[in-house]
Amino acid sequence: MRKFDLELGVGLFIIAGIVCLGYLSIKLGKMEIVGERGYEIYGLFSNTGGLNNGASVEIAGVNVGRVRSITLDNYQARVILNLPWSVKVQEDAIASIKTKGLIGEKYIEITPGGSEKIIKPGGRIRETQPAIDLEELISKYVFGKI
Amino acid sequence: MSVAYLFRSLVSLLLVVGVSVPVLAEEPTEQIKQTTDKILSVVKDPALKSPSKAQERKKLIRKAVGERFDWEEMARRSLGKYWAQRTAEEKKEFVPLFSELVERTYMSKVEDYSGEKVRYDGETKEGGYAVVKVDIITQKNKDIPVHYRLKKEKEGNEWLVYDVSIEGVSLVNNYRTQFNSIILQSSYENLVKRLKAKVALEGVTS
Numbered sequence: 001m002r003k004f005d006l007e008l009g010v011g012l013f014i015i016a017g018i019v020c021l022g023y024l025s026i027k028l029g030k031m032e033i034v035g036e037r038g039y040e041i042y043g044l045f046s047n048t049g050g051l052n053n054g055a056s057v058e059i060a061g062v063n064v065g066r067v068r069s070i071t072l073d074n075y076q077a078r079v080i081l082n083l084p085w086s087v088k089v090q091e092d093a094i095a096s097i098k099t100k101g102l103i104g105e106k107y108i109e110i111t112p113g114g115s116e117k118i119i120k121p122g123g124r125i126r127e128t129q130p131a132i133d134l135e136e137l138i139s140k141y142v143f144g145k146i
Numbered sequence: 147m148s149v150a151y152l153f154r155s156l157v158s159l160l161l162v163v164g165v166s167v168p169v170l171a172e173e174p175t176e177q178i179k180q181t182t183d184k185i186l187s188v189v190k191d192p193a194l195k196s197p198s199k200a201q202e203r204k205k206l207i208r209k210a211v212g213e214r215f216d217w218e219e220m221a222r223r224s225l226g227k228y229w230a231q232r233t234a235e236e237k238k239e240f241v242p243l244f245s246e247l248v249e250r251t252y253m254s255k256v257e258d259y260s261g262e263k264v265r266y267d268g269e270t271k272e273g274g275y276a277v278v279k280v281d282i283i284t285q286k287n288k289d290i291p292v293h294y295r296l297k298k299e300k301e302g303n304e305w306l307v308y309d310v311s312i313e314g315v316s317l318v319n320n321y322r323t324q325f326n327s328i329i330l331q332s333s334y335e336n337l338v339k340r341l342k343a344k345v346a347l348e349g350v351t352s
Contacts, residue, residue: 047314090227092223094316094322096316096319111226111322111323111326112226112227113223113226113227113322114222114223114225114226114227114228114229114230116230126275127309127316127318127319129311129314129315129316129319130314131314132313132314132315137313140288140289
């Protein structure tokens, strides 16, 4: 009887451990189990500058959503953004790819517009600004003078 | 045989004349090109180079730019969400002030023209919107990519510019972030005051 209690205790402990591990990996990996909430819009960028899946989408520096996927579409980057229902994006809002600090990670900043038209789920954010390639800019002024 | 051939060539001729000509006339690139050529002809005109003609030259450049730029749309987009809060009079005051600001900022660049070439790099059109890609090639062989974003007029075939991106940096986005932070920190009245001061100051130096 005593032996059975010990085994049960170890089993429960291990199950609790596995549950904790699962929770941690979902939390740290920023995965969603019940699917993404909110809605999606997309934008076409001429250069993402190495934007990653899962990068944050910010409005006024506040993290409001995430980059859902980045694919190539007619030699342009098609970036799908996932936003919560509470955040409405106007038709003339501008999405620009920015860098945290000088060499930090890339994220998408949306500057809200003033239009009354709101981008519908699945719609396109027309105004985009590609990542600024510092290296390219510098090389232009270093090697430009021939 | 020959009748069929004649008929076919007639049909294809009709197709070419009837379809492609009006399409060509309303191409956004074509219209950007017209405006650019107009400005270049003013800038290159030796008769307008003398200092006494400076005012006339400026006026001609301004007129050519004004025909292609939709200043109200640009001002509206630059003010962002604050545009809707303005009264009709405030809007009427803001649009010319904004166009003056942009014109004064870029006028010196246009006047310093020294043989730069313009290359047209294609366009994308979708719905009533278009992007015209242009490369400005300086004498030192540097390429400066400029993207004009245009919107088709509700009536007529004119495409009007509502945003310009140089090296990927959008003019409207630049002004939008600046205007928003000024309005948040102080007020719309203060923004207008600052714009007026800036326009008056630039007017003295140029």
